[in-house]
Amino acid sequence: MNQTPSDPTPASGARPIGVAVLGMGNVGAEVVRILAENADDLRARVGAPVELRGVAVRDLTRPxxxxQELLTDDAAALVARADVDIVVELMGGIDPARELIRAALESGKSVVTANKALLAEYTGELATAAAEAKVDLYFEAAVAGxxxxxxxxxxxxxxxxxxxxxGIVNGTTNFILSAMDETGAAYADTLAEAGRLGYAEADPTADVEGYDAAAKAAILASIAFHTRVTAADVFREGISTVTAADLVAAKKFDCTVKLLSICERVHDADGRQxxxxxxxxxxxxxSHPLATVNGAFNAVVVEADNAGRLMFYGQGAGGSPTASAVLGDMVMAARNxxxxxRGPLESTYASLPIAPIxxxxxxxxxxxxxxxxxxxLAQVAGEFTxxxxxxxxxxxEGAGEDARLIVVTHRAPDRAQSECVAALEDMDAVIKVSSVLRLEGTDD
Structure with missing residues (x-):
């Protein structure tokens, strides 16, 4: 029987699909392991053998x-090989990953990447290159492992x-806030513990200041709203100013504190979106479903007109979980x-404007x-009025030198809320504005 593109099962002698892996950190090492250990299952799922052609690494001397024959420090040469059909980019960072992915796409190779920082800035450029070459660009592993x-x-x-x-899309910050909530420990002490346990990097800035979550928010917003959103479009605040006292106070309002990534369709009074x-x-x-997501776990809640509320929960980081998402994309690309x-293309038809915070x-x-x-209290209330x-x-709470007021507002434009805070800071009756957090997950 002649093989056609619509046949559900390719001929048993189908040409092998060659895979190149760029980077062999925790995720790359797991991808390579799974490729080797699950070769027979992958062949059955894809309809052809999936063969590792090589792995690009920075240091060839590292055990x-x-x-050793599969290792190379020349990533560009590996990407250019004629027997490579799919490039799996796990190097991270912007350059040289951007150039390597573009080269792969332009030469007709599909790409699987977990590079959230790159995608948050250059999804449009890379998606255009993939569309022009009629190949796939998959990135499931870039958000929430x-x-x-x-x-x-x-x-x-x-x-x-x-x-x-x-959702909660950064495991490091969720671990820190969960530990602060459970133990009452200070932020600095909990961050140090996260480092000792391997949840926080030596330089945790990208996590604790929200850059990692912002990159993921840009990717999610782009997909959800058919609008190209970059990391620069995402308003960002981190958790370094959150105190143990905030978490104690939150409990008194039947709340907890989480670092949230929120992508939302804003409907203006004039009907504009x-x-x-x-x-x-x-x-x-x-009572909110995200409140019970603790430790290094991630969760994302999607609200759609007809599907209603959907929740996705699981391990958002780590070698094996992220490799699972990478392999899922690789199988899809190999089947194609x-x-x-071909898989679905980038959709930016809506081109909605970005609403400033x-x-x-x-x-x-x-x-x-x-x-x-x-x-x-009357003076404070007057500034809100x-x-x-x-x-x-x-x-x-408290008295004398320990007197404290906690105010929770109803919904209002963020500009008006922040102007209230600025006015409070200038009041003689207010010695110090200790903490300002937003409140989400309510209908008020």
Whole structure:
């Protein structure tokens, strides 16, 4: 029987699919291991043998559990090989990964990458190159490790309208905040413990200041709202200013604190739609599904018009979980090579404008040290009234030098909320604004 592109099962003698892996850190090493150990299963799933052609590494002298013949320090030459059909990029960073991926795509090779920083800046460029070459660009592993989020947004919900994507997409910060909540320890002590346990990098800035989560938010927003969003479009705040006192206070409001990545379709009064993408630590009610996501786990909640609320939960980082997502993409790309098909392309038809954080309706939690004298609460409330920000709850704690006010607002434009905070900082009755967090996951 003649083989055609529509045949569900290729001929047993189908040409092998050659794979090149760029980078052999924790994820790369796991990808190489799984390729070797699951060769028979992968062949059955793809419809052709999947063969590792080589692995590009920086240091050839470092001992590795792989044949030395497969290793090279010339990534460009490996990408250019005629017997390579799929390039798996796991190097990280912008350069030279960007040039290598472009070279692979332009030469007709499909690419699988977990490089969130690169995709958050150059998805458009790389997607265009893939479209022009009629090859695949897959990146499930770039967001939330093993959790399948990208493919459901691109395929399963392609016929629906996504309104909101919100989640915990950074395991390091979630571990830190969970530990602070459980033990009452200070941020600095918990960060140090995260480093000792291997959850935090030697330089944790990308995680704790929200850069990693912002890159992932840009990718999710681009897919969910058919609009090209970059990391520069994402409003970002990290967790370094969150205190143990904040977590204690949150419990009194039946809340906890999480670093959230939020991508939202904003509907203006005139019917105009815009996209909001933001990352910040926020209070969420204990009844919210994200409140119970603890430790280094990740979770993403998607809200769509017809599907309703969907939640994806699991391990968001680590060698094996991330390698699982990489291999899933690789199998899809390999099947397409065998059958002559292609995966879904980038969709940016909506081209919605980005809503600045000032225009986004939010709620605020504000903790302040105040003078212990009559009339202070009225003065504080007056600043909110001037800016049409309604107060939902007030808690007074301590006395004398320890007097403190905690104010929780109703929803109002972020600009008005931040102006209230600035006014409070200038008041004689307010000794110090100790903490400002947003409140998410409520309908108020």
């Amino acid at each position: 590795r559990k792989i044949s 093993a959790i399948p989020v990208v493919r459901p947004l691109m395929q399963s919900l392609a016929g629906d309208t996504v309104e909101r994507v919100a 815009r996209v909001s993408a933001r990352v910040y630590p926020a209070l969420i009610p204990l 090579k065998v059958h002559g098909g 000032d225009d986004v309706p939010t709620r605020y939690y504000i903790s302040m040290k105040v003078a212990d004298r009559p009339g202070v 001037k800016r049409a920000v309604s107060i939902a709850a007030v808690r007074q």
